[in-house]
Amino acid sequence: MCSVGFSQEWVKELQVGDTIPNELWSYPLRVVNHPQGLDTVSLNDYRQNELMILDFWSEGCTPCYMGFYRVDGLPERFTGLQFLLVNARNPYRPDRTSANKIHDVLTALISSMKFSNGLKTPSVVEDTVLTKLFPHRFVPHYVWIGGDGIVKKITQTSEVDEYNIRTFLYFDRRRRMMESGMSIEEIRKIHRY
Numbered sequence: 001m002c003s004v005g006f007s008q009e010w011v012k013e014l015q016v017g018d019t020i021p022n023e024l025w026s027y028p029l030r031v032v033n034h035p036q037g038l039d040t041v042s043l044n045d046y047r048q049n050e051l052m053i054l055d056f057w058s059e060g061c062t063p064c065y066m067g068f069y070r071v072d073g074l075p076e077r078f079t080g081l082q083f084l085l086v087n088a089r090n091p092y093r094p095d096r097t098s099a100n101k102i103h104d105v106l107t108a109l110i111s112s113m114k115f116s117n118g119l120k121t122p123s124v125v126e127d128t129v130l131t132k133l134f135p136h137r138f139v140p141h142y143v144w145i146g147g148d149g150i151v152k153k154i155t156q157t158s159e160v161d162e163y164n165i166r167t168f169l170y171f172d173r174r175r176r177m178m179e180s181g182m183s184i185e186e187i188r189k190i191h192r193y
Contacts, residue, residue, distance in 0.1 A: 011132045020149045027129060032103040033085075034122040041122065043084075049147060050080030050169055053160065054130060055121075056141040057085055059096060059105045064140045067157055069113055072121055078165055080147070085123035088131040099125045146172060 014020070025044040034041065046052050055071065057064035068085070075081045090097040102125045110119050124130065134143050134154065142160050144153035152168070153159070177186075 046082045049082045054143040089126040
């Protein structure tokens with residue numbers, strides 16, 4: 001996936017307000033459950049979205065599974081939204097976090113939870129980089145990245161819902177319109193109020 005001499009000096013913990021390093025956008029991430037059957041993606045594949053939410057999870061976490069069910073259909077309801085599940089590589093139990101094992105876990109989950117159209121959200125597997133950039137003690141753990149490449153929020157489950165996503169996208173679009181030079185009157189006409 002990457003050359004032996006590849007340096008990861010850019011890997012340092014990121015906080016709300018930090019910009020995603022340029023190197024991360026093109027860094028290859030191994031995935032399972034990709035809708036088009038891809039084995040690797042990069043964050044750059046989703047960069048055109050107004051909001052990307054990284055959903056850190058663990059294979060033994062029931063609340064994580066319930067979160068999948070709750071958020072899987074949200075990208076269909078919101079233009080410009082992308083979820084990406086992230087499962088870290090466990091150096092002490094690599095057999096539990098291998099790509100094949102995570103694929104099996106997701107396959108069993110899809111059939112047992114009866115996702116109507118299957119789970120459409122891809123999952124990064126065997127991750128080491130994203131977990132270093134966004135360290136956490138508990139899962140699920142969500143990182144909100146705006147279309148401008150800035151970390152907007154780091155949240156827990158309760159904040160990842162339709163209302164908060166709608167609010168974020170609404171105000172982010174207004175901010176971008178104002179930055180482009182549109183007047184408040186023009187923005188109000190677009191939003192019809």
